[in-house]
Amino acid sequence: MDKVKVPGKNKKHKVLMYAISTCAWCKKTKKFLVDNEVEYEYIDVDLCSEEDRQKIRDDIRRRGGSLSYPTIIVDDKKIITGYSPDEIKEALGI
Amino acid sequence: MTTLEKVRQRAEADAKTYGYYLHPDPEFLNDLLEGLKKNEERYGYPSCPCRVASGKFEFDRDIICPCDYRDPDVAEFGFCYCGLFVRKDVVEKKLPIHSIPERRPVEKQARAYAMAPEVIEKPARATVGVAEETAQVKKKFWYCKQCGYTVFREDPPYICPICKAKRELFAEITIGAFVRG
Structure with missing residues (x-):
């Protein structure tokens, strides 16, 4: 699974994003994190193998999320669906 | 391409x-x-x-x-x-x-x-997520009272794609058999 790490000054939280490479909301979310200097990792689900996609879907559903992208997981606990700057700010304390 | x-x-x-x-x-x-x-x-x-x-x-x-x-x-x-x-x-x-x-x-x-x-x-709990409704969508026939355009779908279109009449000008077509006794 190709996880891309985007470096940033704010490393307080572990941020993982499941995204789609063609999705404008995902792009906006990535930009939001970069603008706020948040270090994060992302996986473009559409570029993954079917096996990996299955793992990602299972992971999202196991956490009670819906299969909608972007899905952000903060510190392995909090799950945020969609482009939601307010929720991200709250979860990251920024 | x-x-x-x-x-x-x-x-x-x-x-x-x-x-x-x-x-x-x-x-x-x-x-x-x-x-x-x-x-x-x-x-x-x-x-x-x-x-x-x-x-x-x-x-x-x-x-x-x-x-x-x-x-x-x-x-x-x-x-x-x-x-x-x-x-x-x-x-x-x-x-x-x-x-x-x-x-x-x-x-x-x-x-x-x-x-x-x-x-x-077991659909996702909590979430903003997914429509609960099943894939069973109830489609109906609708016609534009202005131009007669007819369409088979769940709801009438936002405007008529032919004459641009507003959604309100669409009416449902109900087909019933009429038998003379």
Whole structure:
């Protein structure tokens, strides 16, 4: 699974994003994190193998999320669906 | 090979036909059109840039742009799931366009991705998420009282694609057998 790490000054939280490479909301979310200097990792689900996609879907559903992208997981606990700057700010304390 | 310009023209023509506008932010719009172009190159059809397509046409049919969920989403929120199509009042009043919940039924996604059946039985709890409704959509016949255009779908269109009459001018056609006794 190709996880891309985007470096940033704010490393307080572990941020993982499941995204789609063609999705404008995902792009906006990535930009939001970069603008706020948040270090994060992302996986473009559409570029993954079917096996990996299955793992990602299972992971999202196991956490009670819906299969909608972007899905952000903060510190392995909090799950945020969609482009939601307010929720991200709250979860990251920024 | 499709070009970005062709994708844009198609979207513009479709928006015009159904009385919608395209996303007002040129950069965001461009990203969406690029995404549609990419999907057309990858799969042979322009599936929604904000959804993961299976690559199998018969399973992705409902998410080919304009997707089956566009009209109900525009009616409810003022724009579709990816934000490509926007209602007039949202554009004119500059109302915020944001992420909305996925309307595509879990069953359809499951079929497309061949997920394990147990996943389908327990839909995500909590969430903004997925429409609870099943794939059983009740379609009806509607006709435009102004021009006679007839269409078979869940709700009448936002405007008549032929004569541009408003949704209110659509009436349901009920077909009943009349037997003389």
